């Protein structure tokens with residue numbers, strides 16, 4: 542029986558990519574206003590490359606951007622970028638059906654948890670801003686998602702893989718390693734993906750309760766069949 546539903550955070554509970562683009566474009570426009578003498582689109586392109594090179598959690602993206610344009614360190618321009626980025630952070634929202642689905646699952650008796658890749662404080666920062674921090678029962682964060690990570694979650698929750706479902710948007714970090722740990726997987730894919738990359742796929746989080754209902758029915762049918770088989774096999778006296 543499924544007891545826990547694990548959710549990835551970025552691009553599963555909220556549109557992380559769209560937010561990141563918005564925040565970075567806002568940062569660049571404020572940096573230009575503060576004196577960065579470059580074209581906004583060109584700066585955005587360069588910033589993308591810097592993030593790709595150093596990773597999203599590198600703390601000096603804006604300093605690196607100035608360097609890319611051959612400029613000396615300029616604290617005013619860097620500060621403008623940081624302020625703009627933090628301002629943009631206040632505008633993050635969950636996908637529309639996320640809060641009510643999580644609350645519905647809780648009411649149905651499921652434990653709802655997050656299983657995320659990144660830096661723990663940053664992931665909590667997002668959950669608090671999204672208003673989801675008090676809805677989730679537990680939050681698990683790892684620097685790198687792997688089969689081992691999903692197994693460690695099972696250990697911490699004291700559950701078997703058959704009792705857990707993992708919901709995420711990424712095959713490599715969500716459905717594949719969780720599936721390898723024996724967990725049932727649901728891929729969130731707004732465009733709809735091919736079969737075989739997860740046990741189930743949904744276009745939005747709102748479809749998940751229906752899948753869990755289906756799993757419950759499947760399990761009951763199986764149990765009934767097993768009982769029937771046992772009864773039929775009983776030697777007659």
Ligand SMILES: [Mg+2]
Pocket residue numbers: 549550551552553709710711
């Ligand atoms: Mg994700």
